[in-house]
Amino acid sequence: MAASSVPSPPPGSDNADGLAATRIRHVLGPAAVVRGTALSGGLHNSARLLELSDGRHLVLKTAPPAGTPALTHERGLLGTEALFHRLAARAGARVPAVLHHEPAGPRTPAEWLLLSYVDGxxxxxxxxxxxxxxxxxxxxxxxxxxxxxxxxxxxxxxxxxxxxxxxxxxxxxxxxxxxxxxxxxxxxxxxxxxxxxxxxxxxxxxxxxxxxxxxxxxxxxxxxxxxxxxxxxxxxxxxxxxxxxxxxxxxxxxxxxxxxxxxxxxxxxxxxxxxxxxxxxxxxxxxxxxxxxxxxxxxxxxxxxxxxxxxxxxxxxxxxxxxxxxxxxxxxxxxxxxxxxxx
Structure with a gap:
């Protein structure tokens, strides 16, 4: 499996998988999250590999909580990532597909992004x-x-x-x-x-x-x-x-x-x-x-x-x-x- 260049949240987090399941239902309907695995390799956003009941593998990326120390250009990185992948895909580059992006807001404590999983x-x-x-x-x-x-x-x-x-x-x-x-x-x-x-x-x-x-x-x-x-x-x-x-x-x-x-x-x-x-x-x-x-x-x-x-x-x-x-x-x-x- 490909590691994502994002930090791992605490292992064994039932809350993380519960949140993932809620977001999957919100965006993709009744598919259930069978397993969620933290991806490691980077140092800002968190990411989980989600295995769904219909056989698909997706990646859920979540921004850190508000107030987390970061560089100035790191504001709204998941919005940048969603934009990049959409534009790059239209240009014919091999990149993950963007399935959903949601900025932080009154009902969304942290920005999140759902992507297709690039196997390898x-x-x-x-x-x-x-x-x-x-x-x-x-x-x-x-x-x-x-x-x-x-x-x-x-x-x-x-x-x-x-x-x-x-x-x-x-x-x-x-x-x-x-x-x-x-x-x-x-x-x-x-x-x-x-x-x-x-x-x-x-x-x-x-x-x-x-x-x-x-x-x-x-x-x-x-x-x-x-x-x-x-x-x-x-x-x-x-x-x-x-x-x-x-x-x-x-x-x-x-x-x-x-x-x-x-x-x-x-x-x-x-x-x-x-x-x-x-x-x-x-x-x-x-x-x-x-x-x-x-x-x-x-x-x-x-x-x-x-x-x-x-x-x-x-x-x-x-x-x-x-x-x-x-x-x-x-x-x-x-x-x-x-x-x-x-x-």
Whole structure:
């Protein structure tokens, strides 16, 4: 089974399954929940795999209670996920089907989302079983799907949920709002930054002419790493890309940002198989100076998000120490890249 990138609620929760059953009846009629299993792998919303009496498997995702510490862009994530999956499906990408989305309200204490279940195993869990040929073919399929997603055009740039206040009519303004929000979150959660906040805040203005090269608000998953890519196979047959899950971090902006989100630690633009798959659907993006400036800016942004979220999510131990060191090194590395490209 594919793990969802969301946190597990307490195991053995009868209340959780009772709530799931109520919601299933409300949306899909008399089908009964035979079993509910907590899904693990992520760190914000909760999720349960529901096995129904009619044989279907669904995923119920629920937002955390109001007041739970979170970053600014994490407001209304399930609404973003519902929007992403609907738009991506229309574009021909392999994603879960949205069965129902309900925002929080007077009769709904927490936002929730019901999705079809994507059967298989996540790429990161299957990694050791993939041959080099498997990986090359799958990276091409992933590139094709991401190109289809990038073909979707939004009505504005930035994060789509109005509660976050992080959208704008142009990409330089939207990206500046996104970056400034995570810097404000760092201050709110007392997170030390690897460079002065004022210096980081000026990056969008410093490179505004490069950000302004983006002329269309393309749909970007921004979290398509291997833990959110589901693979499947029949016995010893070839692996196939079963689906791309967890679109809750999506935004509208530069399609190049997708390359940063799907490979947070590396440089996906250097993956020939991925780029060949992308280019088989639409022309692959040109990687001139402007594109490389923007890639560096998005890598700074993602490293800061990962660094700051460690406090509200209460990371600890070796992972927290690694993330602290890695994110600092990544930011400084990319700032050096920006200096070299500006010279």
């Amino acid at each position: 195993t996540t790429w990161d869990a299957a990694r050791d079983r993939l041959t080099p040929a498997d990986r090359a073919a799958l990276r091409r399929r992933l590139g094709e799907n991401l190109a289809r997603i990038a073909g979707v055009t939004g009505q504005a740039y930035g994060y789509p949920q109005p509660g976050a206040g992080l959208s704008a009519p142009d990409w330089p303004t939207a990206f500046a709002a996104m970056l400034h929000a995570v810097l404000a979150d760092a201050d709110r959660f007392d997170v030390a930054l690897p460079a002065p906040a004022g210096f980081l805040a000026r990056l969008p203005a410093r490179f505004g002419h490069r950000l302004a090269e983006v002329r269309r608000p393309a749909l970007v998953h921004f979290d398509a790493w291997e833990g959110n890519v589901v693979l499947a196979r029949t016995e010893t047959g070839p692996w196939r890309l079963s689906g791309l899950i967890d679109g809750e971090r999506a935004f509208f902006g530069d399609p190049l940002a997708e390359l940063v989100g799907l490979d947070p630690l590396g440089a996906a633009e250097d993956d020939a198989d991925l780029m060949a798959g992308y280019g088989s659907v639409v022309p692959a993006p040109a990687l001139g100076t402007g594109a490389r400036v923007r890639l560096a800016l998005y890598r700074v942004y993602l490293a800061l998000v990962m660094r700051v979220e460690s406090v509200p999510r209460a990371y600890g131990g070796d992972f927290a120490a690694w993330l602290d060191a890695w994110s600092a090194d990544r930011v400084m590395e990319q700032l050096a890249v920006l200096d070299s490209l500006e010279a």
